Amino acid sequence: MTMERGERDAPLRAAECIRVRGLVQGVGFRPFVHALAQRLQLAGSVHNDSEGVLIHVAGQAAAIDALVTAIRDEPPALAHVASIERALWSAPSGLVTFAIAASPAEHGGRHTAGVVPDARICAACESEIDTPGERRYRYAFASCTACGPRFSIIDAIPYDRPNTTMRDFPLCAPCRGEYESPVDRRFHAQPIACPECGPRLWIENPDGVRVASDDPLAAAVEALRQGQILALKGLGGFHLACDAGNGAAVEALRARKRRPAKPFALMAPDLANIRKFCRVDPCEAALLASPAAPIVLLEWLNREGLAAAVAPNQALLGFMLPTTPLHHLLLGEFGGALVMTSGNVSGEPQVIDNADAQRKLGGFADSFLMHDRRIARRLDDSVARVVSGEPRLLRHARGYAPAPRRLPPGFASAPPVLALGGEMKAAICLTRNNEALLSHHLGDLEEPLTYREFVRAIDDYAQLFDHRPALLAADLHPAYRSSAWAEQAAAERDLPLARVQHHHAHIAAAMAERAWPRDCGRVVGIALDGIGYGRDGTVWGGEILLCDYMDFTRMARLKPVPLPGGARAVTQPWRNLLAQLDAAFGIDGTAAYMPTLPGGAILAGQQLGVLRQAMARGLNSPLSSSCGRLFDAVAAALALSPAQLSFEGEAAMALEALASNSVDTRCYPFSVDTATLPWSIDPAPMWRALLEDLRDGVPIADIAARFHFGLAEAFCDAALRIAKANDAQAIALGGGVFQNGLLLQACLTRLTASSLPVLSPAQIPANDGGLAFGQAIIAAARALA
Incomplete structure (x- = not known):
């Protein structure tokens, strides 16, 4: 980008006003433009406003073109340039320097600038806080233009320090010098802070009393090593942390939170530590270390060194790397994996306020690691997994929103x-x-x-x-x-x-x-889901739709069966098992099969006659084609779910975990009745085959796998037939059941063998x-x- 000597001495030949839209605030964009302009010998200014970044520039036309090319092709790592608009500008006479200007006062204009998600601590800041002698050595709130809080601290656009919660911390002279120095990586970094002028840590006991400590971090690490539960104020809210290898601590956290089975998220100091327990492929490693730093679901290989209670009956562990300097220091000094679960009362939002934390988490935590930076809005940790070589978001939150x-x-x-x-x-x-x-x-x-x-x-x-x-x-x-x-x-x-x-x-x-175009024709959609209200007033959830963006036709669905007890069937899988067996074999057939079912004991202990009368009369037993409830029924048949679920998806997750232990790829049969629309995909043959396999002693892991592959075969083959008959241009997948990686992979494998594009969810859950x-x-x- 450096100008040749002859060009450098040429007079100004052009002047432009350049508007840049997108994620261009809070990512070091103005310092980036400033540095480019300096190298290209351009004069003018750059500033944030409510629409993004505005650049006024004067110099040689070739240099201005080079500036625009660099903005488009080489923006800062966290930036996303949506558009660049150029217009002529009448530059004032005598303009010889390029400056970062203050954001102008807004007078009724529309705010169209984007807000950058929070970004995981970068390598430079990690190195700085780990190095004795550095001004920010062991400082828990270090950040720069490449990392740190953004969405969790912003109150208003444009993204300037007075519009963030960092306005509570006036800059000291050294920080002010870094902030104003064009050669510093904290040049106009709005969250800039240091131990002299920035947020601070302290320890409190469960009674809200500050504990005298010269080193709150060291005190927190010692508490964790002693098996205590620590309430930790993070980026977008509080976490509850404990030693993931301490079975008593993990069990105590479960008992206090009344969370008997739902897997806990884990945080480890580095990839090497995660690899002690899980298989991590290159795509998963990149996702873990990305600026978004989500919780990533990974295959659990080695169970030594972790308490079994971190994820009961699961084949996957949800790990994340440290997201903030505070996490980096805490995990580095602790030296191992920690449970890092949301700090909230069951069912309530994550706590973000110090006083609320004491009030709501005092019954859970033995110690509190507090700080005084306000959180503008709560942000849960994002959750993702890699399927078919592509990251798939299950929860869209910190780092993405x-x-x-x-x-x-x-x-x-x-x-x-x-x-x-x-x-x-x-x-x-x-x-x-x-x-x-x-x-x-x-x-x-x-x-x-x-x-x-x-x-x-x-x-x-x-x-x-x-x-x-x-x-x-x-x-x-x-x-x-x-x-x-x-x-x-x-x-x-x-x-x-x-x-x-x-x-x-x-x-x-x-x-x-x-990016399917609005006028690009209809697609066939496979929607596998828990429950959703249908146009006919029944509960849908296992559907094949022929649709465009405007409307749809319901082409096929799972054969509807009652949901005995209505909403209670969502939390008590045995109810769905009863409805499925009765639909497949009748009452006498169900009675004959019950003694052979691993989950038959739970059924035998229920008032089945009352439920059957309610189903027969349609009392609190709406018809449903839900695929999620079919998963629950199969899990109940194999005794993989309790009588009462403790969290959503518990039964289906256990079924997927069991199936992942099998190498069997055979498919259970489903019948498809095509006589009328919508076609009826009937699981009765699947139930017959499953029960025969149980009678013959087939391992239940193989049975679980055959169910997954049979369901994928039934829906994918029906969808392809519908697509061919209706000249559909693609197959699209959606619905919560596609969080199941085994099922999603099976469907993708089967569908990509056809010539049609497959539109599957990734960044949108x-x-x-x-x-x-x-x-x-x-x-x-x-x-x-």
């Missing part, structure tokens, strides 16, 4: 939409300026405090991004709290409301993520966490029609 995603071709002129998602794994989605912003994970809206957080997030995103929707989108379900909010808001604001069928939204989310994204796309398409 609120990065914008460009809308597919054909949506550029769509009006702004606010989509409200579903009831479980709630998230909202905004669309504007040809991009979508999917919010961070908010939780399950059945809990009143989570619903309050959901409403707060709607206001928060609206204000932060200056979003004024022209229409709203919500689920069809008449009782979802998100839909009720949408109905009320639509009436109060006089806005149209698009009601979107649950599984259509799942498929549209996969289509849009893979397949579960209800991605529902709002699909709703927003469908509402936008209808508005454009």
